[in-house]
Amino acid sequence: MKRAIGIYLIAQALLTYLTIKMMYTPFIVKALNRNTGVMTVSYSYPLTYWLICIASGMMLIVGMYLVFAKEKKQIFN
Numbered sequence: 001m002k003r004a005i006g007i008y009l010i011a012q013a014l015l016t017y018l019t020i021k022m023m024y025t026p027f028i029v030k031a032l033n034r035n036t037g038v039m040t041v042s043y044s045y046p047l048t049y050w051l052i053c054i055a056s057g058m059m060l061i062v063g064m065y066l067v068f069a070k071e072k073k074q075i076f077n
Helices: 002-023 047-068
Strands: 027-032 039-044
Touching: 002 047
Parallel strands: none
Antiparallel strands: 027 039
């Protein structure tokens, strides 16, 4: 049962990451230095993107633990 829940959490984490990767587009900020003519472009994602990435990473770790954890043997029957 623990292994099935672990596989579900791993699949959920991967699908969530792929979904948010397609949904969110970064904010693009362009800054032009008038003295040198160099344009600096920076990309930033919204805070919810990073929160979802952290949550899916935690789900991935817990799922991997549940899949690869050894079952404890019972001493008393």
